[in-house]
Amino acid sequence: MTSPSFHKKNGFTTITLLLFLPLAALLAFAFGFIGYIVQYKTKMRSTCLNESLKIEKNLIRSEENLFKLNTLARALRLQLKLAYVELAAALASENPVWVAEVQMKISQIKGQQKNLDWLQQNLIRMAKIQIQTETWLLQNKLSQIAKESNSIWSFYLSSFTKVHLTHASEMAVIRDSPEMGPVYELAQDYEARQRLAYQWHHLFQTKSESQTMLSTQKEFDMSCSVSAQKGKTQWTLSINVDKS
Amino acid sequence: MNNRGQAMIESLLLGCVVIISLFFFLHLALRMQKNILLDELIEQTLICMAQKNPLCLESFRQQLITQKYQKISAAYNQFGNKWSLQLKAETAFNEIIEKESELEYDLAFFP
Numbered sequence: 436m437t438s439p440s441f442h443k444k445n446g447f448t449t450i451t452l453l454l455f456l457p458l459a460a461l462l463a464f465a466f467g468f469i470g471y472i473v474q475y476k477t478k479m480r481s482t483c484l485n486e487s488l489k490i491e492k493n494l495i496r497s498e499e500n501l502f503k504l505n506t507l508a509r510a511l512r513l514q515l516k517l518a519y520v521e522l523a524a525a526l527a528s529e530n531p532v533w534v535a536e537v538q539m540k541i542s543q544i545k546g547q548q549k550n551l552d553w554l555q556q557n558l559i560r561m562a563k564i565q566i567q568t569e570t571w572l573l574q575n576k577l578s579q580i581a582k583e584s585n586s587i588w589s590f591y592l593s594s595f596t597k598v599h600l601t602h603a604s605e606m607a608v609i610r611d612s613p614e615m616g617p618v619y620e621l622a623q624d625y626e627a628r629q630r631l632a633y634q635w636h637h638l639f640q641t642k643s644e645s646q647t648m649l650s651t652q653k654e655f656d657m658s659c660s661v662s663a664q665k666g667k668t669q670w671t672l673s674i675n676v677d678k679s
Numbered sequence: 680m681n682n683r684g685q686a687m688i689e690s691l692l693l694g695c696v697v698i699i700s701l702f703f704f705l706h707l708a709l710r711m712q713k714n715i716l717l718d719e720l721i722e723q724t725l726i727c728m729a730q731k732n733p734l735c736l737e738s739f740r741q742q743l744i745t746q747k748y749q750k751i752s753a754a755y756n757q758f759g760n761k762w763s764l765q766l767k768a769e770t771a772f773n774e775i776i777e778k779e780s781e782l783e784y785d786l787a788f789f790p
Contacts, residue, residue, distance in 0.1 A: 480726070484726075668789070672785075676726050
């Protein structure tokens with residue numbers, strides 16, 4: 436047999452417990468939210484930096500591969516100059532066989548220069564495609580990370596992240612002459628042209644149906660960029676992270 | 680009447696237990712939050728060092744002071760592409776925090 440007073444005891448204890456539950460829930464909630472913001476920032480920042488460094492290194496590799504062909508370009512240019520001197524001598528000697536031989540040699544050299552030019556153009560084209568693809572993939576990856584992070588709190592927050600590519604890196608090379616098979620070198624403004632920079636804008640606000648009394652709206656911008664400087668024997672990469 | 684008095688004593692005892700547990704939980708949660716924020720601050724400082732900014736350590740100290748840390752001892756080292764930061768500080772509750780963090784970015788590139 437349970438007396439009515441026993442029921443009263445139970446109710447009193449339960450109510451006491453219930454008073455503290457919202458406070459405990461609020462604490463857990465605040466803790467979870469800080470964790471979410473920190474994790475979001477860290478993941479976006481580290482992905483942006485690591486992947487941008489990879490893209491920058493691939494770009495430098497492509498440029499260096501192009502510069503490796505400069506030795507051949509210079510050799511062919513010298514051979515052509517010598518062949519023209521030889522042609523002048525052959526013409527002066529009025530020896531038609533020698534003239535024909537030298538002319539054949541000149542056309543062979545020009546053919547080699549044409550092949551070299553095709554190879555150089557191809558390298559540049561491939562590098563451009565590679566950089567564009569990698570840049571687009573990284574932008575996509577950052578958007579995906581933001582989307583996944585935002586979905587965790589979607590029951591409470593409306594979040595929005597827009598990732599911008601603020602500066603796309605490009606091959607900063609110039610040819611030394613308009614002729615076939617030129618020598619390529621780095622452009623004066625290579626550092627600025629090779630720079631890769633992203634910016635993301637994050638906005639979140641409490642959903643009206645879940646929070647009416649304490650509505651919150653917050654937004655922040657973060658950016659990451661990578662650039663490179665050429666030294667005597669090595670390239671030095673610089674990273675930059677900013678937030679506002 | 681006796682039963683009512685007993686219920687009150689029981690609930691008072693239980694209330695004490697709940698309040699102590701709550702304070703313990705609050706303390707734990709705050710500690711974890713501070714830890715997360717400190718880790719984030721250390722990583723930001725390490726990235727700042729990788730950016731070759733000479734004011735990173737001073738800025739780090741200032742931020743720790745703002746967060747009520749005392750007796751701050753912070754030192755950093757760089758070995759090639761690795762940046763490390765050692766921190767020893769005391770919280771407002773006289774808890775001693777010791778942390779060592781490392782960051783690695785391959786910034787020197789030989790193609």
